[in-house]
Amino acid sequence: MKLSPRQEEIVCLVKENQPITSEALAGRLGVTRAALRADLAVLTMIGTLDAKPKVGYVYSGKSSSGLVYSHISKIKVSEIMSKPVTVNEDTMVYDAIVYLFLNDVGTLFIENNGILTGAVSRKDFLKISIGGTDIHKVPVGVIMTRMPNIICANENDNAYDLAKKIIEHEIDSIPVVEILKKTNGKDQIKVIGKVSKTNITKLFVKLGENEN
Template sequence: MNSIKLTLRQEEIIKLVKNNGPVTSEALAEKLNVTRAALRPDLAILTMTGILEAKPKVGYIYSKKPSYSLVYEYIRNIKVQDVMSNPIVVDENTTVYDAIVHLFLNDVGTLFIQNNGILLGAVSRKDFLKIAMGGTDMQKVPVGVIMTRMPNIVFVEKEDTAYLAAQRIMEHEVDSLPVVERVFDGSKENLKIIGKISKTNITKLFVKLGEAN
């Protein structure tokens, strides 16, 4: 991982500003026993990275929100393929009961329904709970009958950003999105399911971003 390598003097400046509130460049120069001119490049680096903020006529203050644009840029560079996991799939003739067992065995929140790898639909834990409450004969009804069917499923492709995936998850209020690849069968375009990205993947990514490196 790349990271800013601050010099000892820059670390010292940060400490002085952090502990003493607004500090002018004159005061910093005096405390560090250097000229103001000598400090200029360090202060430029520290303000451009957003670690310090320069308030005119007040001095330098420590910023609690460093480098927002870099966080933004970093996050926008993470792709779906970097964080996606394997989808748990069943075919449409599986009974609802067996599908729920499958859901528990794999400890996932959403099952994807496929035929020869082609995405047909999805069923979430919430959908299953609704069905279980409704008195449907779960041993007889196939999952294909209760699934949300294409084209009513929001998806992403592996080259999309994890940011876009998270945005779609929030906007469409779902827990998980299938990751698909477009395949052509004659003139018809089908969507092959190759992965999934869920709130769990995003939470895991968030933990990774906050980890010491």
């Protein structure tokens, strides 16, 4: 957000003389208090200044990124997730890789009877492919990262929190899951979406598009 020259001047004056009242600011700038009201409202709203009752304005040290956060913290996983690509546990590694290319994704989610049991990334596939194993004879179930060692998300989760998990845990793609309560006691997890760095990068691009 670009401040006007007057707003920049106000911020400087507050930094040097805080706490400072609007009367004192108006005096320094040679204008009336009323003339400053709009600028002070903007600077307080974007979080650059704090208005302390009966004390005056102080510099909060925050940049306009607080605003960015308040904007992005409202975006839900369901708004940015894409379709997951799944194969069955007994699919051979070679066939799974071909399927990965056909769908142009970086991670396959592995199912058994429609229930999420694991995930295999392009990196996992590359590792097994150069290792001398016959990838036509090994099923993906053998090489996959198995549940519950996979970080999952819910479609109502915050997209920002998911981006954080992707970076902290160095994950390629997070499955978005739905938990099916079973009458026999054991819950079952179904994958309904996925969020990867591609989805986050797309969101970042969309944020800047200025018109959503």
